[in-house]
Amino acid sequence: MRILHFEEGGSPGIAADDGSGWHGLTERESGFPGTLPELIAQGADLLRTGRDLLPMRALDLNGIRILPPVPKPPKILCVGLNYDDHLEESGLKKPVYPEIFARFATSLIAHGEPIRQPRESFTLDYEAELAVVIGRSGRRISRDRALDHVAGYSLFNDATIRDFQLRTPQWTMGKNFDATGAFGPWLVTPDALPPGAHGLRIQGRLNGRVMQDASTDRLIFNVPTLIEMISVAISLEPGDVIITGTPGGVGAARKPPVFMQPGDVFEVEIEGMGALSNSVHLESQEEVPR
Known part of the structure; x- marks a missing residue:
């Protein structure tokens, strides 16, 4: 459903x-x-x-x-470097513990709404990802009960301002520019997918060109593992969203780099779930809050 x-x-x-x-x-x-x-x-x-x-x-x-399935989640917890091919293109070793960072609701947009390229940077990159929406509270959730806490799944483009991301070891700034986190179009209930949304093809397409193509069975830390490991420290609440990481093929890792430009369209498609599509436009003066 x-x-x-x-x-x-x-x-x-x-x-x-x-x-x-x-x-x-x-x-x-x-x-x-x-x-x-x-x-x-x-x-x-x-x-x-x-x-x-x-x-x-x-x-x-x-x-x-x-609208986004949850426009103002209590928490948005993102996972970095969670596919082997993305690790390889980043020149990094396989982690033994997930790289967790936060997004904020002010960065979220819905399917069909434009991703804003900020006037301060031209390094707007794409990241096709599976999103997990929590439906039941818990702390120290065991892996074998983790999926009982999932309300459903959705699609996400964790669009990133790369130069801001890499200015410091903390990724918060580059991951939280306004109107860069596309989320939706809808929620898919767990009964419609394999447990943990495992083994689903995930693609990211820029202007129709396939840039990312993988399967969710390549997640280093899968959905139950992420819920278990995150909830050791952080109580999960209904409406929280876990963004599970992106496959290889991001624009910054290409030679030469490929960044999204005004007028581009990026699509995230996950097997059995549908597609999330957003155009890109340059942020105008009127869109900058004062």
Whole structure:
């Protein structure tokens, strides 16, 4: 089941698709169960919610505004260097412990919204990634129970300002420019995928050209392992998002480097989950908060 968080006519809505098309409603309509972020926070049964939505009115995705599955996650925990081929192109050794860094909600955008190239840099890089949305709280979660804490999966482009990222050993600045973290288009419930979203083909395409092509079975630290290792230190809460890392083929590692430019379109596609697509534009003066 795919569950969509959207806005129509200024009202939040929720929709579901089991392969027969999108059906849903907004909060103005009778039977509205709540928004997707609200339901995740409540620990609701999303598969049941999706089934309840299927008899509702058909939805044209072209007539609505798609929102990130969780626009303001309590935490966004990203994993660096989690595919062997990305390690090789980076010239680094295989880690024995995951490289964890944080993103913030101010960096998030939805499917179809433009990624902003900041005026301070021209090193805007792409990173196709699998996103895991937590649906149940826990601390020191065992690996064999880790997937019980997953609400669903989504797609992510961890777009990065490389020169800012590499200015210091900490990656926070380069990973958190406004409007660089594309997230969506929807949440896929765990029943629709292999356990831990394992063994799914993941691609990143720049203007239709395949730049990244791998499988999630190549993750060095897979989804249950990440949940177990992160939750040793950090309590996971409903709505938290874990971004699991990117395969090889990033622009900075190419010779010559290939960075995203205004007018480009980058797509992340994961087998059985769909595609996330975002254009790139140069940040204007009006988009810079004062």
